[in-house]
Each structure stands twice: as C-alpha cells, then as structure tokens.
Amino acid sequence: AQRVTQPEKLLSVFKGAPVELKCNYSYSGSPELFWYVQYSRQRLQLLLRHISRESIKGFTADLNKGETSFHLKKPFAQEEDSAMYYCALSGVSRGNQFYFGTGTSLTVIP
C-alpha cells in the first residue's frame, strides 16, 4: 500500500542549528517524491522535488531507495523556516494521485 510517514509531528531547533525532517515512504513502483511547505496563513507550496536535485532556501533532500526515505535537511536553520512541512509522493507517470504525510511543524527558536 502506498504510504508516506512523517514520524515527527513537532520539531523545534535553535536558529543556526542543523535541521532534518524525516520522511519514509512505501510505494509499489518508482515514485516521485516532493516536499511541500506551508507558512503561516499562506497556501501549500512546492519546496523540492527529488528529480530536480536542487537546493531551495538552503534545503536539500536526497532520495534513498534502499531505506525508502526522503529526508529534508538544512545545515543552518533560520527563523523564517518555521512552518508546516509535508512530504508527498506520486507515481512517475502523469495522472497518479499524490499521497501526503501528516506533516511536521517546524519551529526555529531565536
């Protein structure tokens, strides 16, 4: 069964500390993995997709097919990173539905 698991509902780190938001998935096939972010009073927006292999706002995420993980990392957290983060997956072919995790609320303490 397709599933996305984000084990941490809440995560607090100090400004300047490294941050890692965990995401594990199960999918029978080759998925595309995404991270979405929702800042306070804003809409859900795409942060990263694994096939782009890019860094956005200092965040990176590597797809580990062996561990079926797609953890989101940033070496130095900033206060503006405080937000809700959702991991999501979709099948490779267009038209496959998205499966979202339950989200992790990140708070960066000044």
Add this chain to the structure above:
Amino acid sequence: DAGVTQSPTHLIKTRGQQVTLRCSPKSGHDTVSWYQQALGQGPQFIFQYYEEEERQRGNFPDRFSGHQFPNYSSELNVNALLLGDSALYLCASSPQNRAEQYFGPGTRLTVT
C-alpha cells in the same frame, strides 16, 4: 497570474445539505485535483480531472462528485453533508507533462 484560485473562502452548511466548491487552475495547467484536509492531517486525495473526465479517484464515497469545464476550471460537489465533511478543501493544478501540483488557498467548509 493569480495562480490557483478557489471560491468561496469559507462556507457554513447544515447536515444533509449539498455544497459546490469552485476552482480555477493556474494559467497553462490542464489537470485539476481535489483534496480534503482535516485538522491536523495531511491532504487526502479525492479525485483528479483531466480533459473534462475523472481520471483518478481516492477513497471517498459517491457523495463526492466533480466536474471539469472546457476552460479547465473545476467544481467539487458534496451531497448529503455529514458533520465529518467539515474540513479544508484544496484544489491543485498541474502543468502539462509534469507531476508536481500547485495548490489554491482552500475553502473552509463547516457542517453544523
């Protein structure tokens, strides 16, 4: 481009009533998906429309139905509302030949 837009912003309905939510996709996008997001949960896929037809459907009852118009805009209809239908309903659109979805601000539905 205003991006994905949804209307109304908020809606209060009584149990048993019917509701219609509306969505306009981002310019250039032809695929629209609908999600239900309950408090404290991630978005749950309801269905997806492409070329005016339902292409994929999640685990939602037939009370949830939709439509896509020739201009790619879409409606979500929910019949016989239950208290448990209270949630944020999100619309997302996708660009051609790409999987990532772009979300609207949502419609907050409260069923009393």
